[in-house]
Amino acid sequence: MARAASSKGAAPRGAAKKQTPGAAPPAPNRERPPEPKRYKATRDELLDYYKQMLLIRRFEERAGQLYGLGLIGGFCHLYIGQEAVAVGLQSALEVGKDSVITGYRDHGHMLAYGIDPKVIMAELTGREAGISRGKGGSMHMFSVEHRFYGGHGIVGAQVALGTGLAFKHKYAGDGGVAMAYFGDGAANQGQVYESFNMAELWKLPIIYVIENNQYAMGTSVNRSSAEDQLYRRGESFRIPGIQVDGMDVLAVRGAANVAVDWVRSGKGPILLELKTYRYRGHSMSDPAKYRSREEVQAVRDKSDPIEHARKELEAMGATEDELKAIDQQTKQVVVEAADFAEQAPEPDASELYTDVLVGSY
Amino acid sequence: MPVELKMPALSPTMEEGTLAKWLVKEGDTVKSGDILAEIETDKATMEFEAVDEGTIAKILVPEGTDEVKVGAVIALIAAEGEDASAAAAASPPAPAPAPAAEAPKVPAPESGEPKQMETGARDLVASVARTEVADPEVPAGTEMVKQTVREALRDAMAEEMRTDERVFVMGEEVAEYQGAYKVTQGLLEEFGDRRVIDTPITEYGFAGLGAGAAMGGLKPVIEFMTFNFAMQAIDHVINSAAKTNYMSGGQMRCPIVFRGPNGAAARVGAQHSQNYGPWYAAVPGLIVIAPYSAADAKGLLKAAIRCEDPVVFLENELLYGHSFEVPKLDDYVLPIGKARVVREGRDVTLVSYSIGVGVALDAAERLAGEGIDAEVIDLRTLRPLDKDTVLKSLKKTNRMVCVEEGWPVCSISSELAAVAMEEGFDDLDAPVLRVTDEDVPLPYAANLEKLALVKAEDVVEAAKKVCYR
Numbered sequence: 056m057a058r059a060a061s062s063k064g065a066a067p068r069g070a071a072k073k074q075t076p077g078a079a080p081p082a083p084n085r086e087r088p089p090e091p092k093r094y095k096a097t098r099d100e101l102l103d104y105y106k107q108m109l110l111i112r113r114f115e116e117r118a119g120q121l122y123g124l125g126l127i128g129g130f131c132h133l134y135i136g137q138e139a140v141a142v143g144l145q146s147a148l149e150v151g152k153d154s155v156i157t158g159y160r161d162h163g164h165m166l167a168y169g170i171d172p173k174v175i176m177a178e179l180t181g182r183e184a185g186i187s188r189g190k191g192g193s194m195h196m197f198s199v200e201h202r203f204y205g206g207h208g209i210v211g212a213q214v215a216l217g218t219g220l221a222f223k224h225k226y227a228g229d230g231g232v233a234m235a236y237f238g239d240g241a242a243n244q245g246q247v248y249e250s251f252n253m254a255e256l257w258k259l260p261i262i263y264v265i266e267n268n269q270y271a272m273g274t275s276v277n278r279s280s281a282e283d284q285l286y287r288r289g290e291s292f293r294i295p296g297i298q299v300d301g302m303d304v305l306a307v308r309g310a311a312n313v314a315v316d317w318v319r320s321g322k323g324p325i326l327l328e329l330k331t332y333r334y335r336g337h338s339m340s341d342p343a344k345y346r347s348r349e350e351v352q353a354v355r356d357k358s359d360p361i362e363h364a365r366k367e368l369e370a371m372g373a374t375e376d377e378l379k380a381i382d383q384q385t386k387q388v389v390v391e392a393a394d395f396a397e398q399a400p401e402p403d404a405s406e407l408y409t410d411v412l413v414g415s416y
Numbered sequence: 417m418p419v420e421l422k423m424p425a426l427s428p429t430m431e432e433g434t435l436a437k438w439l440v441k442e443g444d445t446v447k448s449g450d451i452l453a454e455i456e457t458d459k460a461t462m463e464f465e466a467v468d469e470g471t472i473a474k475i476l477v478p479e480g481t482d483e484v485k486v487g488a489v490i491a492l493i494a495a496e497g498e499d500a501s502a503a504a505a506a507s508p509p510a511p512a513p514a515p516a517a518e519a520p521k522v523p524a525p526e527s528g529e530p531k532q533m534e535t536g537a538r539d540l541v542a543s544v545a546r547t548e549v550a551d552p553e554v555p556a557g558t559e560m561v562k563q564t565v566r567e568a569l570r571d572a573m574a575e576e577m578r579t580d581e582r583v584f585v586m587g588e589e590v591a592e593y594q595g596a597y598k599v600t601q602g603l604l605e606e607f608g609d610r611r612v613i614d615t616p617i618t619e620y621g622f623a624g625l626g627a628g629a630a631m632g633g634l635k636p637v638i639e640f641m642t643f644n645f646a647m648q649a650i651d652h653v654i655n656s657a658a659k660t661n662y663m664s665g666g667q668m669r670c671p672i673v674f675r676g677p678n679g680a681a682a683r684v685g686a687q688h689s690q691n692y693g694p695w696y697a698a699v700p701g702l703i704v705i706a707p708y709s710a711a712d713a714k715g716l717l718k719a720a721i722r723c724e725d726p727v728v729f730l731e732n733e734l735l736y737g738h739s740f741e742v743p744k745l746d747d748y749v750l751p752i753g754k755a756r757v758v759r760e761g762r763d764v765t766l767v768s769y770s771i772g773v774g775v776a777l778d779a780a781e782r783l784a785g786e787g788i789d790a791e792v793i794d795l796r797t798l799r800p801l802d803k804d805t806v807l808k809s810l811k812k813t814n815r816m817v818c819v820e821e822g823w824p825v826c827s828i829s830s831e832l833a834a835v836a837m838e839e840g841f842d843d844l845d846a847p848v849l850r851v852t853d854e855d856v857p858l859p860y861a862a863n864l865e866k867l868a869l870v871k872a873e874d875v876v877e878a879a880k881k882v883c884y885r
Contacts, residue, residue: 197664198667216624218621218624
């Protein structure tokens with residue numbers, strides 16, 4: 056008998072777009088970002104990327120050792136093999152202005168944003184000096200100062216949260232953009248698409264980054280994804296997608312430039328799929344029986360991002376001594392971080408009850 | 417015989433409405449499906465359609481009439497072949513507004529008899545209506561205004577939005593629709609679509625987006641159309657919002673308010689009728705508020721928005737339209753985490769929150785008639801729980817009954833019983849009893865719904881039992 060009156064004034068948005076019969080369908084003539092070009096780095100720039108990637112590699116190797124020694128507990132997900140992604144992308148961002156958020160495999164993204172390796176390693180060992188004062192652990196690390204917002208343990212959560220960070224940038228008009236990393240596994244979570252929808256609807260400044268390392272734990276993309284070309288996953292939300300060689304830091308940086316330009320100019324979100332590979336298991340407790348040793352070795356031999364950069368540097372005239380010195384320095388930084396993380400005291404027992412709430416009630 | 421057109425019930429809890437506009441006039445011919453009038457309820461403006469064919473013989477309730485009771489005859493329709501003027505004359509005009517009970521009981525041949533829907537929710541609302549709460553903490557001489565809970569919540573948001581640019585409101589139908597329950601009415605007009613934002617139906621998504629915006633430094637007020645739908649979003653409420661401050665060693669905050677109606681409504685069945693108070697109150701890192709009165713709704717929502725911690729703010733749909741005295745103060749903010757003694761007594765303590773407070777107060781009135789002087793505590797905040805106020809009262813009365821519109825198992829009542837055992841054992845002269853909803857999904861059938869919901873009679877019985885009477 057009764058029904059809701061149509062809302063006063065505004066007609067539903069779709070109504071205006073109705074086609075008259077016989078009219079040509081609307082041309083999908085949407086602007087698309089240009090095809091990214093491999094970044095032409097100067098020798099110093101490439102040297103800088105190389106150092107960062109090497110730092111991540113050595114840091115993660117040491118973290119793996121400390122895990123084996125029982126100094127790191129719980130889940131620990133290493134970034135070895137994927138270094139070019141975080142370094143290439145984040146080199147295009149402005150620390151302190153642009154926000155970064157990621158999932159549980161977060162050490163590399165933190166190092167690539169210039170966060171001190173000591174406080175990261177000390178968090179891994181659960182010490183008071185850790186970046187989360189020992190209360191977060193490997194998967195839950197943050198640096199609000201750097202606008203690095205975690206470090207989230209629930210697969211896919213960072214996509215919705217990152218969309219909120221982008222919302223903040225737009226709301227505040229601060230010119231910043233958000234970058235939300237997630238894996239090929241998280242790409243199948245529902246909230247990713249809820250986020251895509253709102254981000255495009257509201258033209259939020261966000262770069263969605265799918266780090267496709269080809270295995271969600273032990274399930275390969277082919278076994279889990281009906282559309283395995285993940286860069287297309289934004290198409291039905293009108294979010295343009297670009298597939299990028301995630302093993303080549305300069306290809307990554309080239310794509311980052313396109314993405315940052317697109318997003319910063321107010322055109323809304325963009326999706327990058329970085330094809331990459333993790334050499335280690337999903338976590339420290341993963342023997343990686345779902346793939347062959349030969350497969351891993353082949354990637355290491357042919358596509359290693361650090362080796363690749365090293366060869367390119369040599370071609371640009373970097374001397375062996377120069378590169379050796381970098382190796383030594385990096386090793387030293389990691390040794391110091393590990394020593395610090397081993398020697399720093401655990402949190403005081405009274406810390407158990409702090410930081411549950413901000414206020415007192 | 418003319419057909420009587422009666423004021424329809426347009427929502428489960430509608431008792432009366434405003435006949436906003438007639439779209440037909442006397443003498444017009446109408447057929448099934450024609451829009452006859454616009455009727456305004458406290459929630460929305462609805463169109464009223466004809467189901468009979470005929471001629472409008474007489475309009476009995478002019479447009480613009482407020483408080484037209486459900487079931488009142490508002491017009492007469494002469495059937496085909498009938499003389500409209502004779503039909504109008506033949507039928508005595510019903511007084512307008514006519515209370516439903518006095519509406520002439522002429523059987524309408526085609527249209528069903530509109531009447532108040534049967535629901536156990538009405539008993540809850542009746543308990544609320546029978547009782548009053550005063551706030552002893554408001555300074556004497558403060559001017560009080562009658563305000564509905566709905567208006568109080570809206571004012572709280574509007575006031576905070578005026579003073580803090582970081583505050584924005586987001587949810588389904590909060591802007592153009594003016595709120596599914598009209599709680600955000602007028603906010604879009606005042607603050608614009610940058611700060612009052614309609615979302616797609618995507619609870620998980622916008623709860624996460626809100627939490628991210630809060631981490632980034634904004635102060636979102638996220639409205640869930642009801643908390644039943646927030647189960648799709650509970651991951652962000654708990655894993656993202658509640659744990660952030662702790663996991664980051666106090667570095668990253670999430671100052672967000674998740675608000676919306678919680679608990680049973682009227683005849684909406686199991687999936688739309690659930691009290692999440694105990695769920696959220698179990699989570700360290702969250703503040704959980706569940707106010708009863710309009711004054712508390714206002715003062716606590718303002719406090720929640722200012723709070724640096726994530727807050728789950730549980731409202732009650734059945735209370736939205738109920739009016740309470742609200743102090744007319746420029747900035748009425750209440751402390752989080754403080755219960756209130758809403759009725760003093762010495763024989764037994766009744767502890768409740770949200771709509772349960774009305775039930776407890778109603779029971780206290782009845783107990784007074786039987787010589788039992790009950791004290792009633794409104795918890796107002798479920799986490800952190802104000803144990804001091806409860807234990808202080810227990811020390812005085814030595815008896816406690818928990819009253820809760822929610823399930824009994826692992827409830828706030830259970831928690832109160834544990835607190836009494838652990839920290840007030842020596843004060844107890846009888847076991848703590850819980851009076852709650854039945855331990856079943858809420859049924860739809862009116863009789864079963866009534867049986868399932870918490871009742872003042874049961875509170876009276878429990879109070880007598882602990883008083884050994």
